Every structure is written in C-alpha cells, then in structure tokens.
Amino acid sequence: MAQAVPVSSVVSRPKPQLSFWEIWNMSFGFLGIQFGFALQNANVSRIFETLGANVDDIPILWVAAPLTGLIIQPIIGYFSDRTWTRLGRRRPYFLVGAILASLALFVMPNSPTLWFAAGMLWIMDASINISMEPFRAFVGDNLPSAQRTSGFAMQSFFIGTGAIIASSLPYIMTNWFGVPNQAAEGIIPNSVKWSFYLGGAVFLAAVVWTVLRSNEYSPEELRAYADHEEVESVTSSIATPSEAYQRRGQGQILRGVIVSGLGLLLSWWLLTQDLNKELYVFSVGMVLIGILIMISGLLQKSGSYLNGFVTIMNDFESMPATMKQLAVVQFFSWFALFAMWIYMTPAVTSHLYGTTDTTSKLYNDGADWVGLCMGIYNGVAAVVAFGIPVVARYTSRRVTHLICLSAGGLALLSIYFMTDPNLLMLSMVGIGIAWASILSVPYAMLAGSLPAGKMGYYMGVFNFFIVIPQIVAAALLGFMVKFFFGGESVHALVLGGASMILAGLLCLRVHDRDDTPKGGF
Numbered sequence: 001m002a003q004a005v006p007v008s009s010v011v012s013r014p015k016p017q018l019s020f021w022e023i024w025n026m027s028f029g030f031l032g033i034q035f036g037f038a039l040q041n042a043n044v045s046r047i048f049e050t051l052g053a054n055v056d057d058i059p060i061l062w063v064a065a066p067l068t069g070l071i072i073q074p075i076i077g078y079f080s081d082r083t084w085t086r087l088g089r090r091r092p093y094f095l096v097g098a099i100l101a102s103l104a105l106f107v108m109p110n111s112p113t114l115w116f117a118a119g120m121l122w123i124m125d126a127s128i129n130i131s132m133e134p135f136r137a138f139v140g141d142n143l144p145s146a147q148r149t150s151g152f153a154m155q156s157f158f159i160g161t162g163a164i165i166a167s168s169l170p171y172i173m174t175n176w177f178g179v180p181n182q183a184a185e186g187i188i189p190n191s192v193k194w195s196f197y198l199g200g201a202v203f204l205a206a207v208v209w210t211v212l213r214s215n216e217y218s219p220e221e222l223r224a225y226a227d228h229e230e231v232e233s234v235t236s237s238i239a240t241p242s243e244a245y246q247r248r249g250q251g252q253i254l255r256g257v258i259v260s261g262l263g264l265l266l267s268w269w270l271l272t273q274d275l276n277k278e279l280y281v282f283s284v285g286m287v288l289i290g291i292l293i294m295i296s297g298l299l300q301k302s303g304s305y306l307n308g309f310v311t312i313m314n315d316f317e318s319m320p321a322t323m324k325q326l327a328v329v330q331f332f333s334w335f336a337l338f339a340m341w342i343y344m345t346p347a348v349t350s351h352l353y354g355t356t357d358t359t360s361k362l363y364n365d366g367a368d369w370v371g372l373c374m375g376i377y378n379g380v381a382a383v384v385a386f387g388i389p390v391v392a393r394y395t396s397r398r399v400t401h402l403i404c405l406s407a408g409g410l411a412l413l414s415i416y417f418m419t420d421p422n423l424l425m426l427s428m429v430g431i432g433i434a435w436a437s438i439l440s441v442p443y444a445m446l447a448g449s450l451p452a453g454k455m456g457y458y459m460g461v462f463n464f465f466i467v468i469p470q471i472v473a474a475a476l477l478g479f480m481v482k483f484f485f486g487g488e489s490v491h492a493l494v495l496g497g498a499s500m501i502l503a504g505l506l507c508l509r510v511h512d513r514d515d516t517p518k519g520g521f
Contacts, residue, residue, distance in 0.1 A: 015144040015217075025213040026142060027154040029094055030135060032206030034162030035199040036101050036128045038378065041341045042167045042371045043192055044108075044121055049346070049358045050188055051114040068126040070467040073133040077460025078312055080134045081453065088216035089141065090134035090456070097131030098207035105200035109193040131207060133463065137456035140447055141217060148447050153385050156439040160382025160432075162206075167374035169195035174368060181364045189364065242303065248314065249300030252293050260290025281475040315454060316461055322449040323462065325510040326442050330465035332503035333405060333438050338473040339496030340412060340431070343481075345370045347490040352421045369421055373428050380432025381439065388437055398507050401441045405504030408434020412497030416490055434500060445512045 018026075080090050087095070104124035111117035139151035173179040173191040181191040263286025270283055296313035299305060349366035350356050357363055384404075392400040411430025418424065443462075450458045477492050485491035 015142075017144060017147055018142065022214070023143070023147070023151055023154050026138060026210060027135075027151065027158055028213070029098075029131070029207040029210035030155045030158040031162040032098065032203035033128060033132050033135070034159045034378075035166040035202045035206070036105060036124070038163040038166035038374065039105065039169070039196055039199045040121070040124065040128075042345075042374045043170065043195070044117075045342060045345050046192065046358075046367050047109065047111065047117055047188055048114060051111065051117055053114055067467070067471065068122055069129045069463055070471070072126050072129040073463040073467075074312060074316075074457060074460035076130055076133045077137060077456035077458070078308055080137065081456040084219050087211070089219075090138045090216065091211045091214070093134045094131050094207050095211050097127050097129070098204050100127035101131060102200040102204040103127075105196045105203065109188045109196045111188070129463075133460050134456060136443065136459040136462075138216075139443075140450070140455040140459070141222070142214075148444065152440045152443045152447075153389065156385035156436055157382050159439055160378045160380070160385060160436065162202075163378030164375035164382065166195070166199055166202075167371050167378060169198060169371070171368045171372040171375075181368055191368075242305075245300040245303075245305040245310075248317075249297040249305075252297030252313070253301065254297075256290045256292070256294030256297060258290070259293060260287050263287035263290060281471060285471070312457070315457060319458065319461065320449040322511050323446060323458065326446055326462075327465040329401070329503050329507045329510065330442060330462075331469045332499045332506065333434075333469075334466045335469035335473050336409065336412065336496035336500035336503070337435075337438070338470040339477060339492045339499070342473065342477060343489040343492040344374070347415065347493050348421065348424065351415075351488070351490040352418060352424070366421070369424070373424050376425055377428035377432035377435060380429050381436035384433050384436035385440060388440060392441070397441050397445055397512050398510055401437050401507045402504040404433050404437030404441070405500050405507070409497040409499070409501035409504070412493050412500065414497075416494050445510060448512075 076093055080093050083089050083092065085092055101124060104120060104127050108117065108120045108124055111120055135155065139148055139155070143151045170181060170189075170191040173194050174181040179191045179194055181189045263283050266286065267280065267283035270280060293313065296310050299307070299310050304310075345367050346356070348370050349363050353362050353366035355362045355366070388400060388404070391403070395403075407430040411427040411434070414427050414430075415424065418427075443459075446458075446462060447455075477495075480495070481487060481489055481492055
C-alpha cells in the first residue's frame with residue numbers, strides 16, 4: 001500500500017555504514033536484471049530478422065523498449081518514494097517486476113510472428129524496468145554518501161557478470177551442449193530458446209535473493225538520519241503557495257500549446273514528404289508531450305495541484321543543474337550504445353562474415369560470435385568497475401569518464417577497419433571500459449545533487465536521458481542506414497563511436513558537487 005512519507009524537522013545521526021556482504025546482497029538482484037537485458041540486447045534483433053524483419057526496419061521495432069522505460073521508470077520511482085509495506089519500500093517493486101519479466105523471457109523466443117515479438121519486447125522491457133528502477137534508489141536509501149560509489153560499483157560488477165554469462169548463452173548452448181543454432185525459416189533456434197528459459201529462471205532467483213537477504217529503513221528510521229532530512233526539508237514542494245502553482249500552470253499551458261503545435265506541423269510536413277514512418281516518432285512524441293504539459297498546467301490553474309501527475313511534471317522542470325548537464329552526456333553515450341545494440345549483429349554478419357541470409361550457418365555463427373563478444377565487453381566492465389575509483393582519485397570523475405568514453409568510441413570506430421572477426425575481441429575491451437564508467441560514474445556524480453526524499457523519482461527521470469537517445473536512434477538510424485549508408489549497417493557503429501567520444505568531451509562541463517582536487521569517488 002502506497003503512503004506519503006511525512007517530513008520530520010529532527011536532524012539526527014548519519015546512516016551507518018554497511019558491510020561488504022550487505023552491499024553484495026542488496027545488489028545481487030542486478031545479476032538477474034542484467035540476464036534479462038543482455039539476452040534482449042544480444043538476441044532481439046536476431047529474433048526480429050528471423051521472423052522476417054528487414055535490416056532498416058529493426059530500429060522502429062525496438063522503439064517500444066525505450067518508450068516503455070520512459071513511462072515506467074519515473075512512475076515507479078514516484079510511487080516507491082511513497083511506499084511502505086511489510087515487505088519494504090523498494091523490494092515489492094523488485095519482486096513484481098521480476099515475476100513478470102521472467103514470464104516474458106519464457107514467451108519471447110516462442111513468438112509466432114514479427115509483431116507478436118515486438119509486443120513481447122514491450123512487455124518484457126516494461127517488466128525489467130519495474131524491477132530495475134528502484135535498485136538505483138535502493139543505494140541512495142540504504143548507504144551513506146561515503147559508500148554510495150561502492151554500491152554503484154557493486155551493481156556494475158553484477159551487471160557485467162550477468163551480461164557476460166547471458167550474452168554468451170546461445171554460444172555456450174551450441175558449442176558446449178550441442179543445442180542446434182539453426183532452424184527452419186521463421187523459427188527461432190533452440191539455442192536461443194533455451195538461453196531465454198535459463199535467463200528467466202536466473203532473473204527471478206537473483207531478485208528473490210535480494211528481497212530475502214536485504215533490509216530497508218522504515219520511514220521513521222529514514223527521517224532520523226541527517227543526510228535524509230537535510231535535503232528533504234528544503235525541497236518539499238508542499239509549502240509552495242497556490243499563486244505560484246497558478247503562475248507555473250499558465251506557463252505550462254503556453255509551452256504545451258507551442259510544443260504540440262510544432263509537433264503537428266512536423267507531422268504534416270513528414271506526410272507531404274512521404275518519408276520513413278520511423279520519423280513520426282518525433283512528431284507524434286512532440287504532440288503527446290505538449291498535451292501532457294498542457295494537462296499539468298490546466299490542473300494547476302484549476303487549483304488541483306496536490307496530485308502525483310502535477311508533482312511529477314513540476315519536479316521534472318525543477319531538476320538540479322548537475323542533472324541537466326549530465327543529461328547531455330547521457331544522450332550521446334546512450335545513442336552510441338543503442339546504435340551498437342541494434343546494429344552489431346547485422347554489421348558483423350554482413351561486414352565481417354559477408355552474409356545477410358539468416359537461415360545460413362555462416363550468419364548464425366556470426367550472430368553467436370556477436371553474443372560471445374557482447375559477453376566479453378561486459379566481463380571487462382565487471383573488472384574495470386572496481387578500478388574506476390582509483391583513476392578518479394588521481395584525476396576526477398569527469399576526466400575519468402572522458403577517458404573511458406573515448407576508449408569506447410575508438411573501439412566502435414575500429415570495427416569499420418577490421419577484416420578478421422577475431423579482432424572484434426579487442427574492440428570489446430574498449431567498449432567494456434566505457435560501459436563500466438557509464439554504469440557508475442554518472443550516478444555517482446548525480447546522487448549528491450538529488451533531494452533524498454525524491455531519490456527514486458529523480459533516478460527514474462534520469463532514465464529519460466537514457467531513453468530519449470534510444471528513441472532518437474530508433475527513429476533515425478534505420479532512415480540513415482537506408483538512405484545515407486547504402487544499407488551498410490557498419491556505418492551506424494561509426495556514428496556511434498563519434499557520439500561516444502563527444503559525450504566524453506561534454507562531461508568536462510558537468511559540475512560535480514562532491515568532486516575534490518584529488519577526484520574523490
């Protein structure tokens with residue numbers, strides 16, 4: 001049952017530090033969550049192609065996944081901030097999401113048609129997001145500021161470990177256990193099916209471990225801690241006078257009309273140009289966003305402002321400056337990652353294996369090799385995650401992120417120049433370094449700038465800047481591959497590499513409130 005957590009005026013002791021094994025247990029569920037994401041990232045394009053998708057149609061089929069995260073994460077964050085049950089604050093969301101995601105993992109590889117698979121991707125991604133979002137806030141809730149980086153590093157370790165195993169599962173199934181990696185046209189190979197079945201079981205088991213082996217502070221306990229109260233007492237929006245809501249509502253109505261109007265004009269122009277359907281994601285998205293802004297404004301103008309929807313919209317406008325700066329870095333980082341996840345399989349099979357025939361042994365060998373390589377970069381990330389604090393201690397978190405993202409960008413660019421698939425392993429090292437940093441450094445920089453009482457919500461909103469570049473990639477990359485890159489998907493990886501290097505450079509302008517001359521982490 002969700003309930004508002006009242007703010008106390010009592011400032012007391014800091015949160016106690018947790019042991020290594022307590023941090024291990026509270027992060028262990030990420031192992032299962034990453035099984036779900038890794039199987040999705042490494043195999044969904046393969047499933048879509050097997051069921052008949054053209055290579056330039058794959059991005060639009062993926063768009064459901066980021067759209068789901070865009071909607072689900074802030075809502076889950078908002079309600080988990082206000083939840084307390086016998087099971088805890090965040091853990092009920094872990095558990096429900098894990099059950100739904102595990103069921104989706106069992107169904108996905110048995111999809112009979114392309115559009116059924118696209119729908120299952122939507123359901124699966126929504127379920128994974130329900131589980132994942134509260135885990136980020138879990139670190140902020142349970143750990144003092146001095147240990148939060150350790151918490152995010154531990155999550156990165158489990159993300160890397162889970163991904164290296166899960167991404168390699170089809171390869172392992174075929175080469176270790178003799179499960180066929182070929183099937184009739186339009187049928188998903190058994191190696192992929194059994195990988196998804198195992199992934200669903202591990203997902204549920206790992207999250208259940210965290211639910212049973214970790215604890216949460218009650219609302220009363222949280223109010224007793226100085227770091228929780230210090231921020232929440234000055235950020236409560238309940239004290240904002242009615243007149244301020246009226247003024248903000250008026251501004252939102254105007255902004256909403258402008259955004260929706262621009263979206264309608266863009267839709268009309270796209271219609272007259274008869275361009276790719278993916279581009280309508282932008283125009284229709286603008287119309288919907290404008291409508292949501294207008295609804296929030298109208299509610300505030302009418303005096304109905306003490307509700308979750310208005311709070312979510314207003315808090316989005318009032319996000320901390322550090323979060324806005326990190327948003328730009330996240331955009332270009334995740335645009336690059338999404339380009340890789342969409343196009344790594346078709347790029348490698350066509351550019352390095354010389355085939356686009358999804359029924360051929362050569363194609364499926366190449367797809368299996370991609371899965372194995374995806375596992376390698378995640379394995380590198382699991383190791384590098386614990387070295388990042390050392391580099392940051394002697395430089396800064398911003399410089400550390402620049403170094404790591406540059407390594408990943410150069411690795412993506414290198415694939416264009418390869419002729420031997422075995423060299424792909426070297427590229428995975430650079431990508432793994434970038435991945436380790438993406439999973440930890442932005443969150444470490446962000447956590448110190450967030451109101452403690454809105455940790456879940458803002459961690460969910462931060463997902464916008466992961467999702468929006470994915471939507472942009474899904475809308476643009478197929479169009480660009482078809483009309484600008486001559487159908488050669490490897491050029492999408494080149495674009496991704498340049499985007500990741502740009503993200504590293506932009507990180508230098510982020511204000512890291514907790515940074516010191518020696519970096520600190």
